[in-house]
Amino acid sequence: xxxxxxxxxxxxxxxxxxxxxxxxxxxxxxxxxxxxxxxxxxxxxxxxxxxxxxxxxxxxxxxxxxxxxxxxxxxxxxxxxxxxxxxxxxxxxxxxxxxxxxxxxxxxxxxxxxxxxxxxxxxxxxxxxxxxxxxxxxxxxxx
Numbered sequence: 001x002x003x004x005x006x007x008x009x010x011x012x013x014x015x016x017x018x019x020x021x022x023x024x025x026x027x028x029x030x031x032x033x034x035x036x037x038x039x040x041x042x043x044x045x046x047x048x049x050x051x052x053x054x055x056x057x058x059x060x061x062x063x064x065x066x067x068x069x070x071x072x073x074x075x076x077x078x079x080x081x082x083x084x085x086x087x088x089x090x091x092x093x094x095x096x097x098x099x100x101x102x103x104x105x106x107x108x109x110x111x112x113x114x115x116x117x118x119x120x121x122x123x124x125x126x127x128x129x130x131x132x133x134x135x136x137x138x139x140x141x142x143x
Contacts, residue, residue, distance in 0.1 A: 001119050002048055002049075004046045006043060006046075006115050007022060007043070008028050008042065008113060009024050009025050009044065010041070010042065011023040011040075012098045012100060028131050029134060030134070031136040032134075032135065035108070036105060038102060038105070039103060039104075040101065040102045041131060042098060042101075043098070043099055043115065045127055046094065046095075046096050046097075047096075047125075051091060051092055054086075056083055056084065058082070058120070059081065059083070059120075060083075060117055060118060062116070062118075063076060063115070064076065064077045064078070064115055065113075065114050066112070066113055066114075068109075069109030074106075074111075075102070075103040101113075107133070110132055112130055112131075113129045115127050
């Protein structure tokens, strides 16, 4: 199993087919006049597995976490995924794993959105996307 990509968005939606939609794609800079502040971002990880490795009923765990510039984990969310019916078992299994995370921003710098996937006893795979919190230097008098 591998994580092909991780992206950030302002939010996520899902239609009746289960298709995930990213809203405000790759908004990865937050400019703030002061701290602390509450922030929300969506993260989506796209995972792929070779054909024949996963079968119906297999389970894997996923962990989403945000790590502050200081190295502190400011929020973490985990879940378990069960493989359902595979419409095309001869093709690679792929899935988009979405989560929306809300956390208290308490420092400026680079926050790291990490996604870790654990399949049974196998090795974990991970991916990340960076999110930047910067001080707003505008003086309020326009551009």
